[in-house]
Amino acid sequence: MVRPVVTVVTGQDTSDGAGVRLKRVIGTPALDHLDPFLLLDEFKSDRAGDYIAGFPDHPHRGFETVTYMLAGSMRHRDHKGNQGDLVAGSVQWMTAGRGIIHSEMPQQKDGLMWGFQLWVNLPAKGKMIPPRYQDIPPERIPETRAGEGVRVRVVAGQSDGTRGPVEGVVTQPLYLDVSMAPGARFQHPVPAGYTAFAYVYEGEAELGASEGRAGSRLTAGTLAVLGDGDAVAAVTSTSPARFLLLAARPLREPIARYGPFVMNTRAEIMRAVEDFQNGTFLD
Ligand code: FE
Numbered sequence: 001m002v003r004p005v006v007t008v009v010t011g012q013d014t015s016d017g018a019g020v021r022l023k024r025v026i027g028t029p030a031l032d033h034l035d036p037f038l039l040l041d042e043f044k045s046d047r048a049g050d051y052i053a054g055f056p057d058h059p060h061r062g063f064e065t066v067t068y069m070l071a072g073s074m075r076h077r078d079h080k081g082n083q084g085d086l087v088a089g090s091v092q093w094m095t096a097g098r099g100i101i102h103s104e105m106p107q108q109k110d111g112l113m114w115g116f117q118l119w120v121n122l123p124a125k126g127k128m129i130p131p132r133y134q135d136i137p138p139e140r141i142p143e144t145r146a147g148e149g150v151r152v153r154v155v156a157g158q159s160d161g162t163r164g165p166v167e168g169v170v171t172q173p174l175y176l177d178v179s180m181a182p183g184a185r186f187q188h189p190v191p192a193g194y195t196a197f198a199y200v201y202e203g204e205a206e207l208g209a210s211e212g213r214a215g216s217r218l219t220a221g222t223l224a225v226l227g228d229g230d231a232v233a234a235v236t237s238t239s240p241a242r243f244l245l246l247a248a249r250p251l252r253e254p255i256a257r258y259g260p261f262v263m264n265t266r267a268e269i270m271r272a273v274e275d276f277q278n279g280t281f282l283d
Contacts, residue, residue, distance in 0.1 A: 002187070002210035003196060003229035007031075011042060011221050017055035017104070021045060025199060025223050027119070034195055034225060035250040036171045038063060038262055039119035042201060042221075046112040054105035059281060060096035061272045062127040062262040064120040064169070067092045067104070068155060068177070068244075072113035078102035079282060082133065086115075089138030091155050091175075093166045097122070097129040099272075099281045116201075116244065118175075123251050124264050126170055140165045146188065149181030149236075157247070159188065171248040178234070180205060180241045186234045188245065196226040196247035198234065205234045205241035218243075 009031045011023035020043060025031070027039035045051055054074070067074070067086055074086040079101040086092050086104075094100065106113060122129070136155075144162045146152045152159050156166035157174030164175065174194075180186055180203075190196045198207050200218040207224045209215030210233060218224055226232060232245060256263050261272040275281040 001229040002231050002233045003190065003208060003226040004210075004213065005208035005216035005224045006227040007225040008216055008218060009223045009225065011223070016041070017058075018053035020053060020055065021050040023221060031223070031225075033121075033255060034197060035252065036121040036248050037118065037195065037197070037246065038121050038255075038257065039117070040199065040223070041117045042115075042199075043117075044112075044114040046110075048110050051106050051113045052109070055103060056105070057101055057103045058260055059099060059101045059276050060094075060260045061099045061281070062096065062268075063122050064093065064095045066094070066118040066120060066175070067115060068118070068175075069115040072111060072115070073107040074113075074115075075105050075107050076102060077105075078131075084133075084135045087138065089141065091136045091141065091166070093134040093136070093156070093169070095122070095129070095132040095169075097127070097131045099275070100131045101282065118246070119262070120169070120171060120173060120248065121251055121255070121262060123170060124253055127263060127268075134166050136165045146178075146186055147184065149184035150186045151179045153177040171251065173248040174246065176245040178243050178245055180234065180236045182236050182238055182240050184236050188232050189230060190226075190232050190247045192228065192230045193249075194247045195250045196232060196245070197223055198226065198232065198243050198245050199223045200241060200243040203236070203241035204239040205236050205243060207232070207234050209233055209235055
C-alpha cells in the first residue's frame with residue numbers, strides 16, 4: 001500500500017551557527033520533530049555573506065548529525081583533532097553520543113554552498129555511547145537507476161539490492177537522494193511502521209498518489225509527512241524533481257531538548273549543560 005501524504009510543511013527561513021542563513025524544515029513550531037528525526041535544515045546560497053561565518057565550536061549530545069553536501073565544501077574539526085572536508089556529494093554521519101565539540105566551517109570564499117543537516121535521535125540506552133564518525137566520500141555513495149528517468153543515490157539503507165555505505169545506525173535509516181526527469185514514476189518500499197518523509201529541494205513532484213487517490217503536489221522547499229503503508233510513490237509531470245526520501249524506526253521515547261542537547265528527561269539536559277559548563281562534558 002502506497003503511503004498517503006498526511007501533512008505538507010514548508011521550511012522556514014532562519015539562521016544558526018554564527019549567522020548562517022538556512023531553511024529549517026523539521027525542528028520548527030510547525031513540525032517539532034518526526035520521531036526519530038529531530039531537525040532538518042537546508043542551506044543553499046551563492047552569497048558568501050549567508051554562510052561564511054559557519055558553525056564555530058559547539059557541542060552535541062544524545063543524537064546523530066548527518067551532513068549531506070550538494071555543492072561547496074565544509075571543514076569539520078572536533079575537540080580530539082579529528083578533521084575532514086565535507087565536499088559536494090559526500091555525507092558525514094556523526095554519532096555524537098555522550099559528547100562532541102566541533103566546528104563546521106566553509107572552505108570557500110565565494111560560490112554556491114548547498115546541503116542538508118539532519119538530526120537523528122538515539123535511544124535512551126545509546127545516548128551516552130562514545131562518539132563515532134562515518135565520513136563517506138562522494139564515490140562511495142552508489143547511484144542506481146530506479147526506472148525510466150529516475151536516479152537514486154543510496155546514502156543509507158537499501159534500494160533495489162544496492163546498499164548505502166552508512167552502517168550500524170540503531171534506527172535503521174533509509175536515506176535516498178532521488179532525481180526524477182519530467183514524466184517519470186518512482187515507487188520504493190519502506191517498511192510499515194517506520195516514520196517516513198520526502199523533502200523536495202528542486203522542481204516539483206506529486207507524492208502519495210495511488211489507485212483511486214490523488215497525491216499531493218510538492219514544490220521545492222516543502223516536506224511531505226508520509227502516513228502508513230509499505231511503499232512511497234512519486235510522479236513528475238512537466239518539471240523534473242529532486243528530493244530526499246528518509247525513513248527510520250521511531251523510538252517512541254520522551255524527548256527533552258535544549259539547543260544542541262537531546263536527552264529523555266529534563267534532569268539529563270541539566271546534567272549536559274552542567275557538564276559542558278564545568279568542562280566535564282567529554283570525560
Ligand atoms: Fe554541529
